[in-house]
Amino acid sequence: xxxxxxxxxxxxxxxxxxxxxxxxxxxxxxxxxxxxxxxxxxxxxxxxxxxxxxxxxxxxxxxxxxxxxxxxxxxxxxxxxxxxxxxxxxxxxxxxxxxxxxxxxxxx
Amino acid sequence: xxxxxxxxxxxxxxxxxxxxxxxxxxxxxxxxxxxxxxxxxxxxxxxxxxxxxxxxxxxxxxxxxxxxxxxxxxxxxxxxxxxxxxxxxxxxxxxxxxxxxxxxxxxxxxxxxxxxxxxxxx
Numbered sequence: 001x002x003x004x005x006x007x008x009x010x011x012x013x014x015x016x017x018x019x020x021x022x023x024x025x026x027x028x029x030x031x032x033x034x035x036x037x038x039x040x041x042x043x044x045x046x047x048x049x050x051x052x053x054x055x056x057x058x059x060x061x062x063x064x065x066x067x068x069x070x071x072x073x074x075x076x077x078x079x080x081x082x083x084x085x086x087x088x089x090x091x092x093x094x095x096x097x098x099x100x101x102x103x104x105x106x107x108x
Numbered sequence: 109x110x111x112x113x114x115x116x117x118x119x120x121x122x123x124x125x126x127x128x129x130x131x132x133x134x135x136x137x138x139x140x141x142x143x144x145x146x147x148x149x150x151x152x153x154x155x156x157x158x159x160x161x162x163x164x165x166x167x168x169x170x171x172x173x174x175x176x177x178x179x180x181x182x183x184x185x186x187x188x189x190x191x192x193x194x195x196x197x198x199x200x201x202x203x204x205x206x207x208x209x210x211x212x213x214x215x216x217x218x219x220x221x222x223x224x225x226x227x228x229x230x
Contacts, residue, residue, distance in 0.1 A: 034216045036153070043112075043220035044145075044153065049208060055218060087153055091215035098215075102152040 002026055002093045004100035006086075012108040019075040021103045023088035028068045032092040035064055035073045038102075039084045047086075048073060075105075083107050110134035110219050112204050117224030120194050128224055130187040130204030135219075138162075138182040141207035143217055144189045146200035156202070157189065161211060194228045201225050 003026040013019055023033065035048040046055040048064035051071060061076040075082055088100040116128040130142070144156040157178040158167045166178050177190040187204050202224050205217035 032215075036217075038153070041222070043203065043222050044205075044217075045220070046208070046216060046218045049214075049216045049218075085152075089216065098155050099153045 002029060002090055004088055004090055004098075006088055006100035006103045008103060009101075010104045010106060012106050013078055014108045015078050015080055017078050019073075019078055019082070019105055021073040021075075021086055021088075021105070023066075023071045023073070023100050025069040025071075025090060027093075029090040029092035031067070032090055033064070033066065033071045034089045034091070035062075036087045036089065037082075037084045038087065044087070078105075080107075110206075112206065112219055112221035114202065114204050114221045114224035117202065117226045119227045119229055121230050122194055122196060122228055124194050125190065125192045126194060126226065128189040128191070128202055128204075128226070130189075130221060132185045132187065132206075135206070136210075137180075137185040139210050141209070141213045142178075142180060142187045143205045143207060144176075144178060144187075145203045145205055145217070145220075147203070147223075148197070148200040151200075154200075158207070158213070158215075159187070160213065191226070194226075196228050199226060199228045 005024045007022045036044045038044040052064045063074045085102045085104050087102050089098050111133045113131045141160050143158050159178045163180050179188045204221050206219040208214040208216040208218040
């Protein structure tokens with residue numbers, strides 16, 4: 001079973017700042033990582049798939065990178081609507097638990 | 109527009125059963141695999157089940173295997189999740205979601221509903 005560990009658990013930043021969220025896998029997940037944004041009471045939203053590909057309609061301030069076991073989601077300049085919980089997901093080893101525990105991005 | 113709307117949640121006693129529904133619109137439902145994902149109070153997302161576009165292949169998380177049954181009716185554009193022998197730990201918001209791939213499973217989820225809440229309590 002592959003375990004995804006996200007860090008930090010909570011990230012406090014101001015609008016306009018750069019956010020860097022980390023996702024580490026317990027073993028290699030190759031190029032099969034996605035990132036989701038989830039706001040309270042709303043549907044989760046696919047941001048990034050296959051490590052670095054933006055989903056349809058996702059602004060280019062969101063970017064993903066990484067390989068093997070270490071992956072990063074970067075938001076280049078935070079907008080007020082970006083404050084949410086972010087989850088990484090792997091699909092290399094399926095079907096187990098696939099999501100990380102989440103990083104809460106809050107307004108400082 | 110592409111939309112998923114879940115229904116069927118509520119307060120249910122432990123040991124009882126419940127069936128959740130997810131109505132799909134705005135896309136060709138029969139060509140996409142579908143997932144159920146849940147979120148317990150204060151917890152993160154947990155993948156629950158996957159069904160192939162034709163309904164012939166089904167997969168479950170170990171935590172729900174044997175008690176949860178995923179199914180679909182492509183003529184009604186509807187996805188279902190039957191939950192039996194409900195436990196307190198099944199308390200969660202249940203989301204249905206569309207798999208990213210059409211006719212091939214990609215295991216990512218690109219369209220989500222807003223969820224239906226299930227509370228297991230006596």
